[in-house]
Amino acid sequence: MAHSTHEIPSTEERFEFKSETKRNLIIAALIGVAMVAIGSFLLSKGWSIGVWESHGAEHAAAGHEAAGHSEHGGEHGATLFHRIIANIWMNSVYFLGISVVGAFFIAYNYVAKAGWSSSIKRVAEALPSFVIVPGVILIILMAIPSTRHIVMHWTHDGIMDPASEHYDKIIAGKAWYLNLPFYFLRLVAYVVVWYFGWKTIRKYSLLEDEEGGLENYYKSRNTAKLFLIFFAVTASTSAWDLSMVIDTHWFSTMFGWYHLASWHVAGLATMMLTILLLKDQGYLGAVKESHLHDLGKFIFGFSIFWTYVWFSQYLLIFYANLPEETIYFRERFTGFQGRYWWPFHISLVLNFFFPFLILMARNSKRRPTFLKLGSISVIIGHWFDFYQMHMPGIAKDQGGIGIIEWGTTLTFASLFIYFVANELSKANLYPKNHPFLEESLHHDI
Amino acid sequence: MADSKYLVGVFDDGDELLHAVEDIRHQGVKIHEAYTPFAVHGLDRALGYSFPRMGVAAFLFGITGTCCALLLTFWTMGVDWPINIGGKNFFPFPTNIPIVFELTVLLAAFGMSFTFFFMEDMGPTAKPIIFDVRSTDDKFVLAIDLAKNKLSEGDISKILKESGASEVNVKEV
Numbered sequence: 339m340a341h342s343t344h345e346i347p348s349t350e351e352r353f354e355f356k357s358e359t360k361r362n363l364i365i366a367a368l369i370g371v372a373m374v375a376i377g378s379f380l381l382s383k384g385w386s387i388g389v390w391e392s393h394g395a396e397h398a399a400a401g402h403e404a405a406g407h408s409e410h411g412g413e414h415g416a417t418l419f420h421r422i423i424a425n426i427w428m429n430s431v432y433f434l435g436i437s438v439v440g441a442f443f444i445a446y447n448y449v450a451k452a453g454w455s456s457s458i459k460r461v462a463e464a465l466p467s468f469v470i471v472p473g474v475i476l477i478i479l480m481a482i483p484s485t486r487h488i489v490m491h492w493t494h495d496g497i498m499d500p501a502s503e504h505y506d507k508i509i510a511g512k513a514w515y516l517n518l519p520f521y522f523l524r525l526v527a528y529v530v531v532w533y534f535g536w537k538t539i540r541k542y543s544l545l546e547d548e549e550g551g552l553e554n555y556y557k558s559r560n561t562a563k564l565f566l567i568f569f570a571v572t573a574s575t576s577a578w579d580l581s582m583v584i585d586t587h588w589f590s591t592m593f594g595w596y597h598l599a600s601w602h603v604a605g606l607a608t609m610m611l612t613i614l615l616l617k618d619q620g621y622l623g624a625v626k627e628s629h630l631h632d633l634g635k636f637i638f639g640f641s642i643f644w645t646y647v648w649f650s651q652y653l654l655i656f657y658a659n660l661p662e663e664t665i666y667f668r669e670r671f672t673g674f675q676g677r678y679w680w681p682f683h684i685s686l687v688l689n690f691f692f693p694f695l696i697l698m699a700r701n702s703k704r705r706p707t708f709l710k711l712g713s714i715s716v717i718i719g720h721w722f723d724f725y726q727m728h729m730p731g732i733a734k735d736q737g738g739i740g741i742i743e744w745g746t747t748l749t750f751a752s753l754f755i756y757f758v759a760n761e762l763s764k765a766n767l768y769p770k771n772h773p774f775l776e777e778s779l780h781h782d783i
Numbered sequence: 784m785a786d787s788k789y790l791v792g793v794f795d796d797g798d799e800l801l802h803a804v805e806d807i808r809h810q811g812v813k814i815h816e817a818y819t820p821f822a823v824h825g826l827d828r829a830l831g832y833s834f835p836r837m838g839v840a841a842f843l844f845g846i847t848g849t850c851c852a853l854l855l856t857f858w859t860m861g862v863d864w865p866i867n868i869g870g871k872n873f874f875p876f877p878t879n880i881p882i883v884f885e886l887t888v889l890l891a892a893f894g895m896s897f898t899f900f901f902m903e904d905m906g907p908t909a910k911p912i913i914f915d916v917r918s919t920d921d922k923f924v925l926a927i928d929l930a931k932n933k934l935s936e937g938d939i940s941k942i943l944k945e946s947g948a949s950e951v952n953v954k955e956v
Contacts, residue, residue: 649880656877659869699838782824 349770349779353621355763360756367752373745374422380741381418388740390677416734423488424732425746427479430472431580432604432724433750434529435597437472439605440465441536442569448539448562453777454632457624459769461612463543464761465605466536468754473529476580480525489732492516492586509586516583528576535565543769550771573598581724584731588666592651597727599647603640603689604720607713610637612758614706614713621767627704628783634703634712638693641716645690670726674735681739682726688719721747788955789815790939791914792925792948797823800923803946804829807925810942815928818918837895844894845887852886853879912956926954 380387440462447455455462479485486493491509496502498510509516538561546554574594582593590596610633616622655663670678693712702708729737769775794800801823808814808831817826860866861874868875900906918924925943929936940951 649877653877653880656875657869659871700834 349624349766349768349775351621351623351767352765353616353759353762353767355759359759363752363756363759367749367756370745370747370749370752373741373748374425377741377745378418378422386738386740388738388743390680391736391738391740416732416736418736420488421733421736421738422742422746423479423485424729424737425743426475427489427732428724428728429746429750430475430479431728432721433754434469434472434476434580435601436605436608436754437466437468438532438536438569439602440609441469441532441539441565442573442602443605443609444539445535445562445565445569448559449566451774453774454629454781455778456772456774457768457778457781458609458613458622458629458633459543459772460762460765460767461609461616461622463536463540463765464612464758465608466533466540467761468757469529469533469536471753471757472750473533477522477525477529480522490583490586491731492583493518512586516586521579524572524575524579528572528579531568531572535561535568539565543772544765546769546771547766552773555773573601581727584728585666585669587662590651590655590663590666592647592654596644596647596651599640599644600689600720600723603637603644603716606633606637606640607716607720609633610709611713611717614710616762616767617706624768624779626781628781629778630706630709631700631703631783632781634697634709637709637712637716638697638703641689641693641697645686645694648686669730673730674737677735677737678726678730681722681729685719685722685726688715689723692719786955788929788953789914790927790929790936790943791952791954792927792943793915793917793950793952794923794925794947795921795949797821797826797923799947800925801826801829803925803943803948806946807927807942812927812934812939812942813931815926815931818914818924818926820919820921820923823923837898840898841891841895844898845891847894848887848890849883851890852883855886856882912954914954915952 377387381391443455443462444459447459479489483493491497492512494504496504497506498513499505500510539558542554542558542561546558574597577594577597578589581597582589610630613622613625613630613633617625652667655667670682672679692715696708696715697703697712702712725739725743792803794803797819800817800819804814804817804826808829814830817823817830819826856879857874860879865873867873871878905911914926915922915924925948927939927943929939932939934942936953943951
């Protein structure tokens with residue numbers, strides 16, 4: 339009940355990543371790929387199993403009207419291939435975010451000198467191992483001209499050339515920022531610096547396990563400071579580069595925050611779910627209700643923060659009512675036969691209303707069942723959030739939610755779990771020589 | 784109140800107080816209240832306090848604010864004096880959200896504060912009993928109402944001393 343009866347479990351614990359689980363995850367990833375193939379085949383034959391999707395032949399009329407605004411009278415009609423690429427892009431961005439948030443979480447906890455989080459630090463530390471996979475996929479998609487053209491409207495030939503018939507004055511005005519060399523420099527910098535920033539923190543953390551002492555702690559903290567400075571800038575620029583410039587004409591000054599908030603809360607929910615699943619398997623006995631409560635408050639608070647930023651962006655555009663801004667929401671409400679109306683609103687329900695109501699009470703933030711429900715809702719909700727950010731711009735009137743979407747997500751999720759579990763199994767589940775671990779073990783709120 | 788008699792145990796350390804509270808309650812002594820210079824973790828549970836239901840009050844005040852704000856904006860903008868703003872309809876929902884949010888927060892905050900002052904008898908006219916002024920500095924103080932305990936003054940004094948109190952005083956208010 340109180341301090342005197344606190345039992346401190348052993349801090350020696352290792353996660354075992356069973357070969358059977360490994361095999362199942364790889365099979366799941368392959369099933370995902372197969373699902374994409376089957377879904378594409380069925381769709382090309384005109385059979386639709388998903389929702390809010392329609393076969394290519396009937397797309398002509400309504401969708402192009404809305405698309406026409408941003409797309410030069412709709413000269414680039416979307417195809418099934420657009421939808422597949424859109425899926426890969428969208429899931430890459432989503433999982434890249436969830437992964438890098440692990441490093442972000444550790445970094446700000448170091449800088450804030452937070453003690454309570456040190457017992458769950460290894461979970462956050464495992465997430466960024468996946469950064470490299472979506473990172474490389476994004477770079478490859480941008481490197482191949484045909485896929486690049488699908489994702490990024492501004493990369494079309496002649497769009498910035500006044501002599502060309504495709505010339506677009508507005509996009510040409512952004513050429514100082516949106517040009518391929520600079521874009522690649524940024525994209526590669528994000529992936530490389532995020533990944534190796536995490537690698538450095540991880541290295542010191544593992545050294546600490548063996549050596550003890552404070553030296554590695556100070557080194558980690560300094561790395562964390564540098565990482566945060568870099569992330570503060572790149573979190574915004576990556577939001578523009580990966581999501582906002584898809585709708586090239588449109589821009590929003592809130593977008594960087596909005597994107598980061600989406601990544602952040604999805605990453606926190608993933609951490610929570612990982613911790614709860616590990617606890618279900620008998621690991622992490624020292625992570626008590628109080629730790630879950632704190633992480634639950636994080637999820638609760640940042641799902642409201644996401645809503646706040648989302649709404650601030652929406653309200654300004656709604657109120658100002660400028661056509662070049664409202665087109666963004668018009669595409670999502672009524673554009674493309676209204677197929678993005680549902681994903682857009684589902685995202686609001688799953689990211690705000692559901693977690694808000696279910697995680698509001700103190701007791702529900704201390705109960706694994708409620709936390710699981712809340713986390714799953716947030717994870718799925720932000721998938722929908724990224725879906726509605728990317729799909730209208732890339733897949734246009736070919737969007738939908740069907741076997742292709744489920745398959746792509748399954749593949750990414752399985753690979754993500756594989757990487758995270760693999761990284762978790764490489765080290766002790768507690769940072770046993772972390773100077774704040776003792777504080778975390780006694781954490782009590 | 785004039786005839787109330789309290790035994791005041793003074794402790795030098797928060798942890799000592801925490802263990803003393805468990806110990807003393809275990810021996811059947813009812814504690815009036817503990818006073819500490821800063822929050823001692825786990826003390827509320829050791830004293831056997833149930834979790835405060837302030838959240839319920841907050842929710843009720845908050846929802847009142849939400850309803851008031853919706854009514855206010857609906858009445859003023861939609862019914863009483865409709866103004867055409869940018870061609871939007873007379874009750875555009877999103878524009879009212881900031882007002883709804885603000886009034887919800889305002890009423891919840893004020894409501895919670897006043898509820899707290901009212902429930903804890905901490906209004907402007909209330910005169911608090913100071914059992915030991917040092918509880919605002921470096922001592923941890925435990926007050927025991929003798930009228931509410933069956934044990935004699937000597938016994939309770941002995942229990943307090945045994946559980947680590949550096950001094951035991953009598954306070955009559």
